[in-house]
Amino acid sequence: MSMKTCAVGLSALLLLLGLPGLASGQTPEQNPTPPATTTATATTTEAATEQAAEAPPACADCHDEAKVFATNTHARGATITQGVVSNDTCVACHGDGTEHALSGGDKTKITKPAGLTGSNDTCLLCHETSTDRLSRRGGMHANTATVNCLTCHSIHHPDPRSPHLVARPQLELCGSCHTQSAGFINKPYRHRLGRGGMECSSCHEPHGRPSTSVRSMAMLNPLRTTHAGEAPCLNCHADKRGPYVFPHGANAVGDCVSCHEVHGSSNPKQLKRANVWQLCIECHSPIAGNTLGSQPPSFHNLSNPRYRNCTSCHTAVHGSNRDPQLLK
Amino acid sequence: MKTRSLVLWACLALLAIAAHAQTPVDVEVGYRWLSLSGNSDMYRTQINERDGLLIRALTLASTDTPYTDHFRLDISDLGVGPAGSLRLDAGKTSVYRFTLAYRQTNSFSALPGFANPLLGQGVIPGQHTYDRDRRMIDADLELLRWSKITPFIGLSWNRYSGPGTTTYHVGQDEFALGSSLTNRDQEIRGGAAFEFAMFTGQVTQGWRTFKDHETLTLLPGANAGNNSDPILGQPINATAITRDDRADGHTPFTNAYVTGQFTNRLRVIGNFVRFAANSNSDENENDAGSFASFAISRFFKSLTEEVNGRAKNTTWRGGARAEVIVTDKVDFLAGFQREHRALEGSALINDLYMQTVNFGGLDPRDIQTIVKSKSSLDRDEDVLDAAISARALGPFSLRAGFSTSHQDVDVSPDLSEIVVPGSSQGGTFSRRVNTSDLSGSFAKAGFTLGAAWRHDSANDPILRTDFLKRDRIRARAGWLSPSRFFRAGVVAEESTPKNDSPGFAYDSKIRQYTAEAELSPTEIIRVHAAASRYRADSTIVYRHPENFTLDTSVHAENGKSYEGGVGLVFAPASIDASYSRFDNSGTTPFTIDRYHARVMFNLVGRTGAVAEFDRDKYNEPAPSYGSFQASRYGIYLRWTQ
Numbered sequence: 001m002s003m004k005t006c007a008v009g010l011s012a013l014l015l016l017l018g019l020p021g022l023a024s025g026q027t028p029e030q031n032p033t034p035p036a037t038t039t040a041t042a043t044t045t046e047a048a049t050e051q052a053a054e055a056p057p058a059c060a061d062c063h064d065e066a067k068v069f070a071t072n073t074h075a076r077g078a079t080i081t082q083g084v085v086s087n088d089t090c091v092a093c094h095g096d097g098t099e100h101a102l103s104g105g106d107k108t109k110i111t112k113p114a115g116l117t118g119s120n121d122t123c124l125l126c127h128e129t130s131t132d133r134l135s136r137r138g139g140m141h142a143n144t145a146t147v148n149c150l151t152c153h154s155i156h157h158p159d160p161r162s163p164h165l166v167a168r169p170q171l172e173l174c175g176s177c178h179t180q181s182a183g184f185i186n187k188p189y190r191h192r193l194g195r196g197g198m199e200c201s202s203c204h205e206p207h208g209r210p211s212t213s214v215r216s217m218a219m220l221n222p223l224r225t226t227h228a229g230e231a232p233c234l235n236c237h238a239d240k241r242g243p244y245v246f247p248h249g250a251n252a253v254g255d256c257v258s259c260h261e262v263h264g265s266s267n268p269k270q271l272k273r274a275n276v277w278q279l280c281i282e283c284h285s286p287i288a289g290n291t292l293g294s295q296p297p298s299f300h301n302l303s304n305p306r307y308r309n310c311t312s313c314h315t316a317v318h319g320s321n322r323d324p325q326l327l328k
Numbered sequence: 329m330k331t332r333s334l335v336l337w338a339c340l341a342l343l344a345i346a347a348h349a350q351t352p353v354d355v356e357v358g359y360r361w362l363s364l365s366g367n368s369d370m371y372r373t374q375i376n377e378r379d380g381l382l383i384r385a386l387t388l389a390s391t392d393t394p395y396t397d398h399f400r401l402d403i404s405d406l407g408v409g410p411a412g413s414l415r416l417d418a419g420k421t422s423v424y425r426f427t428l429a430y431r432q433t434n435s436f437s438a439l440p441g442f443a444n445p446l447l448g449q450g451v452i453p454g455q456h457t458y459d460r461d462r463r464m465i466d467a468d469l470e471l472l473r474w475s476k477i478t479p480f481i482g483l484s485w486n487r488y489s490g491p492g493t494t495t496y497h498v499g500q501d502e503f504a505l506g507s508s509l510t511n512r513d514q515e516i517r518g519g520a521a522f523e524f525a526m527f528t529g530q531v532t533q534g535w536r537t538f539k540d541h542e543t544l545t546l547l548p549g550a551n552a553g554n555n556s557d558p559i560l561g562q563p564i565n566a567t568a569i570t571r572d573d574r575a576d577g578h579t580p581f582t583n584a585y586v587t588g589q590f591t592n593r594l595r596v597i598g599n600f601v602r603f604a605a606n607s608n609s610d611e612n613e614n615d616a617g618s619f620a621s622f623a624i625s626r627f628f629k630s631l632t633e634e635v636n637g638r639a640k641n642t643t644w645r646g647g648a649r650a651e652v653i654v655t656d657k658v659d660f661l662a663g664f665q666r667e668h669r670a671l672e673g674s675a676l677i678n679d680l681y682m683q684t685v686n687f688g689g690l691d692p693r694d695i696q697t698i699v700k701s702k703s704s705l706d707r708d709e710d711v712l713d714a715a716i717s718a719r720a721l722g723p724f725s726l727r728a729g730f731s732t733s734h735q736d737v738d739v740s741p742d743l744s745e746i747v748v749p750g751s752s753q754g755g756t757f758s759r760r761v762n763t764s765d766l767s768g769s770f771a772k773a774g775f776t777l778g779a780a781w782r783h784d785s786a787n788d789p790i791l792r793t794d795f796l797k798r799d800r801i802r803a804r805a806g807w808l809s810p811s812r813f814f815r816a817g818v819v820a821e822e823s824t825p826k827n828d829s830p831g832f833a834y835d836s837k838i839r840q841y842t843a844e845a846e847l848s849p850t851e852i853i854r855v856h857a858a859a860s861r862y863r864a865d866s867t868i869v870y871r872h873p874e875n876f877t878l879d880t881s882v883h884a885e886n887g888k889s890y891e892g893g894v895g896l897v898f899a900p901a902s903i904d905a906s907y908s909r910f911d912n913s914g915t916t917p918f919t920i921d922r923y924h925a926r927v928m929f930n931l932v933g934r935t936g937a938v939a940e941f942d943r944d945k946y947n948e949p950a951p952s953y954g955s956f957q958a959s960r961y962g963i964y965l966r967w968t969q
Contacts, residue, residue, distance in 0.1 A: 071389040130597050131599075132585040135651065144719050144769055146770070161385055161404070163415065176817070180819055196409075196412050198431075212763060214711050214733050227515065227534055227581070228579065228603040229601030236486070243605045243607050243673065247703075252669075252707065266918070267916070273915075275916075276442070283793060285869075285871045287869060292737065292753075305445040305448055309444060309445045311443050312456075312502050313495070313497040315496050321573070322675060
């Protein structure tokens with residue numbers, strides 16, 4: 001299937017899913033016919049008055065958050081009346097608010113999840129999922145007083161342009177603690193984070209387990225993988241996946257980070273060394289020990305610019321289907 | 329119509345409909361202009377923001393369409409690029425959930441100093457350049473009808489294509505070539521998440537295919553090659569080089585995990601993933617000119633090459649881990665993982681050298697060589713880890729862990745790879761790394777303190793730059809005032825990988841220090857400042873290949889970064905402005921000054937105007953090939969409802 005077909009399909013799908021409801025000009029606030037999930041409303045003024053007198057106060061009567069909560073992830077499946085979620089939605093996290101309401105808003109009579117206790121007692125009641133890579137208990141961001149669910153997520157005031165109810169744009173949020181990684185972003189060659197769809201979590205799994213000293217990037221728990229369980233780099237750079245008849249040993253043994261500095265580099269190819277020849281010669285140097293690939297690079301004269309530009313000849317540095325010496 | 333335009337216009341159409349329907353929308357659409365001086369190739373390599381129409385941002389959310397009870401569309405920088413994305417999350421509770429992500433990126437590279445042996449002669453850019461587009465789509469559908477099982481299917485496309493230039497070596501010279509590349513990667517997957525009694529988990533089965541096609545032709549004017557020196561008295565040149573490379577492959581994969589909650593205090597998680605990637609390649613090359621080959625010890629006038637290759641990568645990984653709640657405050661965590669990767673490849677290389685003569689100019693004949701070449705590599709890695717974690721000791725948390733990883737690599741190279749006989753190109757390599765870590769944090773009254781120490785100790789290197797010892801220390805402190813009007817934080821981190829063994833003398837030290845503060849005395853003003861320093865010093869002994877003398881490779885970076893910004897909100901306008909400077913000395917000195925300003929002004933009703941300004945000044949010291957100054961001006965219409 002061609003990419004253009006995909007694009008046409010994508011466009012059609014967007015319109016199919018979004019168009020009918022939107023085109024009708026009916027938003028939840030304007031819908032004259034309540035949807036099936038909507039609370040039934042009284043048909044006469046008298047009945048409405050009677051019902052209002054008997055009904056418990058609605059959270060939205062006082063709390064503006066409840067009026068705009070309908071599009072929140074946590075409102076999925078909720079009863080929505082004229083764009084306002086029912087009290088049941090709020091109760092899931094805040095507990096029964098009847099006494100709170102009847103007392104005129106006594107804050108001691110309502111649960112307000114906050115900090116470690118709030119995360120443990122509220123968020124993790126539903127979200128304590130443990131998978132092969134995730135752990136809310138043993139994760140690097142495992143719930144502590146310092147870092148817990150509500151440190152990064154804001155249920156009522158998330159960044160409006162970010163998914164998953166994160167409190168701020170990811171680059172800002174993650175960078176507020178991981179300032180050292182944010183510092184890499186200032187380098188001239190780096191992934192374009194924060195704009196165009198790539199974020200820290202494109203590669204990192206914030207709920208992942210702490211890393212161990214492993215060679216395989218796919219075994220690094222705080223990283224995401226492809227669906228096939230490979231290093232996250234290959235989610236985008238699929239053309240570097242191979243398999244090749246002659247893979248580069250550094251890649252085959254050490255994965256992408258043997259040579260690349262992924263967060264940002266002074267080298268245009270995001271290499272770990274400023275000069276390509278330095279990166280190559282540091283491994284390809286037969287001196288001592290039994291190390292892989294320490295064969296000399298022929299008899300190349302490094303004082304000649306021709307030989308200092310290793311990749312001018314060894315163009316297939318990621319792997320070749322033709323040449324064991326990765327010449328093409 | 330280009331794919332990008334199609335998606336863009338579909339989004340704009342949807343936006344118009346949403347506008348009519350008064351659906352909640354927040355959108356910025358407009359135009360961006362570029363003003364550029366200096367090296368435009370370097371600008372495009374680093375930043376690449378161009379003139380054109382742009383959906384700077386869009387969020388559209390609805391709770392009620394006929395087919396969904398939640399519908400959210402997010403767009404970032406879709407349009408002229410260089411990178412844009414669209415994300416859709418829609419569904420109906422207890423019926424289905426559909427997610428779709430589309431990303432487009434333009435990858436550009438044309439650098440003065442990369443793959444450029446002619447830089448000293450002032451020839452720029454280098455000979456390896458590209459201007460390629462990547463388009464990616466991921467779509468997943470989950471069926472939520474059933475409580476115990478959730479079937480799903482997913483599709484992914486990834487297409488990377490466009491022109492480029494490259495070089496390769498033929499006949500004892502390198503020639504500049506034009507390249508046209510198309511790489512397509514497609515994946516279909518299906519499976520189910522399940523929840524039965526104490527077990528939850530997920531199984532995914534997928535199939536991936538790829539097709540890769542690259543054509544290469546000699547660039548006009550590149551006939552003389554890079555090396556002007558004759559070989560054994562004969563000039564080397566090419567009158568024609570054409571190459572056509574095709575590769576395709578398929579990869580079935582299985583990915584599964586299951587979590588067993590055996591008691592309230594014991595949870596065990598098992599996982600397994602396996603893929604078997606197979607590829608077939610066909611490469612055809614025709615060269616004409618005047619060449620030399622030391623492999624056949626002859627000059628030749630033309631070469632016809634056919635290569636048929638096969639490669640396979642079979643990888644599996646499996647393991648189990650346990651999470652034990654020892655007390656309400658203390659957890660014990662332990663696990664084991666094994667990964668096995670087997671790579672093997674073989675190629676049949678059929679070369680026909682025409683009109684050859686020996687280096688004395690005698691014995692004319694055509695020569696055919698047929699070489700079967702193959703390689704294989706087996707890689708195993710085992711990791712055993714255990715940790716005790718006390719996450720909630722009042723304001724404190726502590727964690728102590730130990731892990732041991734063991735890697736075995738068995739390499740059988742093709743004979744032609746071996747320059748000097750010996751074991752280092754092939755053979756068996758083994759490495760064990762023991763890791764101890766200790767970390768703790770404290771949080772109280774807005775203060776947070778954290779410290780982490782980690783020590784790695786290895787027995788042998790496999791690659792020359794592997795450490796034998798490494799210590800990593802990180803310390804962090806922060807304070808958030810009660811009314812959140814002031815926030816400050818400092819982080820210091822040091823990592824010291826080393827291998828003191830004779831013949832290596834690998835000594836590296838990487839240090840990063842950062843301090844930042846943010847002041848928000850009122851709701852209308854926010855001031856932010858940060859300073860950071862990055863230092864890397866790395867040395868390792870290497871051998872000069874031309875005369876076998878030993879030397880030291882020195883890599884040094886000393887980067888200093890300063891940032892400052894202010895945000896002002898005074899209705900109906902808001903302003904964000906910031907400046908940063910990155911000053912790097914060491915092996916590659918340069919400075920970058922970045923200016924950013926964004927002014928948002930509410931106009932009538934829910935419409936507003938956004939003006940955005942970005943300027944990047946990249947400076948290299950003389951002789952400067954890559955310096956540039958680029959200003960971008962964006963004017964966007966903002967509309968919310």
